Amino acid sequence: MSIFRFPILVWLGIGTLIISLGIRQSFGIFMMPISEHFNTGREFFSLAIALQNLMFGAFQPFVGMAADKWGSKRIIMAGAVAYALGLFLMSMTQSTGMAYLSLGVLVGLGLSATSYVIVLGAVAKVVPAEHAAKAFGLTTAAGSFGMFAMIPGAQALLSNFGWQGALQGFALLCTLMIAFAAFMKTAKPSETAALSSAQNELTLSQALKQAFNHKGYWLIHAGFFVCGFHVMFIATHLPSYLADKQLPASSAAMALAYVGIFNIFGSYFWGLMADRYNKRHIMFWLYMLRAVVIASFVIFPISEYTAAIFGGAIGFVWLGTVPLTSGLVRHIFGAKYMSTLYGLVFFTHQIGSFLGAWAGGLIYDYYGTYEPIWWSTVAMAVVAGLLHIPIDDKPVELKAQTA
Known part of the structure; x- marks a missing residue:
């Protein structure tokens, strides 16, 4: 299936x-100005982002269940x-407690309902199983485009309007997600990948x-979990790490x-690799590449050039885990309850994100x-790669049980 023939729901999900x-990925550049505004150390902002990621994950299984029951549009x-409310309240607050509630809890809830689990769960129901990983990869790549597009814009807003104005601009941008969801339609049975009778029952x-027994x-x-630890530690603390090395904010x-x-x-x-080769083997090599990239970054002298090279290299293996992991869940357990089952896996990812952001x-x-x-992230990458080797990835025998 050509990517241009994917259903419209896929493209609305990408938007x-x-x-x-x-x-979300631009929050790292707000660490220093917000920490200076509240006159705190870096742990304050780190804990707010860590709480955001924990709430992101904690809400996810319940939001996933709601999406499986009522559809993605309303969610x-x-x-x-x-x-939007969380971002706006954060821009107005002078209280650290309100910062945890707004940037932490409300934004975490918003993310749980507008990101990968809900969108990929909807995509799984409208794309045939043999093309699911490719569709997941394309959808995951969309989030990366957002990171590429948003961060320079966020830096410009931060420079011209301060961190409060930048967050208010982001709150307005959230209204576009409401518009995209308004055009989403529930897939008709003839348009969806057919579910087996066992899955239906x-x-x-x-x-x-x-x-749970698998x-x-x-x-x-x-x-x-390791993936979550990696990405939030790097996204939250890389700007401060480079600033400590006397590099400009633009780097x-x-x-x-x-x-x-x-x-x-x-x-x-x-x-694409997940559609062609065994997903757990691909996952092993992805984590090994992460270990090499991070270790090389720490070993070699830091400059604007090495920072850019590191960004590109770690970016190539940044969220490749998402189509692979969601693809494994889809392959083993089917599409019907994917939002729920992947939502639980994503909760574990966000526990890792919580620890990565806070521990940094x-x-x-x-x-x-x-x-x-x-160096801890290097060791964790090696362990994560090895953990995927023994996974039994054969589809489970779906048998509905009678009372």
Whole structure:
């Protein structure tokens, strides 16, 4: 199937991800101005972003269940409202407690309803199984384009209007997600990938029981935990790390933009590989590449050029885990309850994100350097790669059980 023949829902989902994840990935450049405004160390902002990611994950299984029951359209619209409200309240607050509620809880809720789990769950129901990983890769790449497009714009808003004005501009942008969702239509049965009769009869509790009794499902959880730790540590702390090396703010914005643009190619590439080769083997090599890229960045001297190279290299393996992980869940457990099952896996990812964002600030404030956590990410990448080798990726036998 050509990407140009994907259903319109896929393209509306891509538009939603460009905005939702583009805004999210720009938060790292707000660390220093917000920390200076509140006269706190870096742990304050790190904890706010960590709480955001924890709430992002904690809400995700419930939001996924709601999407499986009522459809993605209503969920995305409600999430966009929460996202905009959280950004606006953060721009107005003078209280650290309100910062945790707005930037942490409300934005976390908004993200859970407007990002990968909900959009990919909708895509899984309208794209044939043999093309699912490619569609997931293309959709994942959209979030990377948002990162590439948003971060330079966020830097410009920050320079011209301050961090409050930049967040208010982002709040207005969230209204576009409501518009995209308004045009989403529930797929007709003839337009969807056919579900087996067993899938149709399977209840949510039975699907959850099958997943929880599957060892590979928990190994997928563990690998995605490491992914979450990596991406939020880097997205949140790379700008500050480069500033500590006496590089200008523009170099951090450019490095993160390179992460975004190279992830466009990387996500689609890893999605294509997942359609052609065994997903768990591809995942192993992706994590090994991450380990090499991060270790090389720490070992070699830091300059604007090496920062840009690192951005491109880590970007290529940045979110390639998303089409691979969601593809594994789709392949093993089917499409019917994918939003729920992948939502639970994504919660584990966000626990990793919480720890990656928070631990970065905590360790920096304690040691005065990021070096210990950089090397921890290298070791974690190797472990995550090895965890995918023993996964049994054969589709489960879907049997609806009678009372």
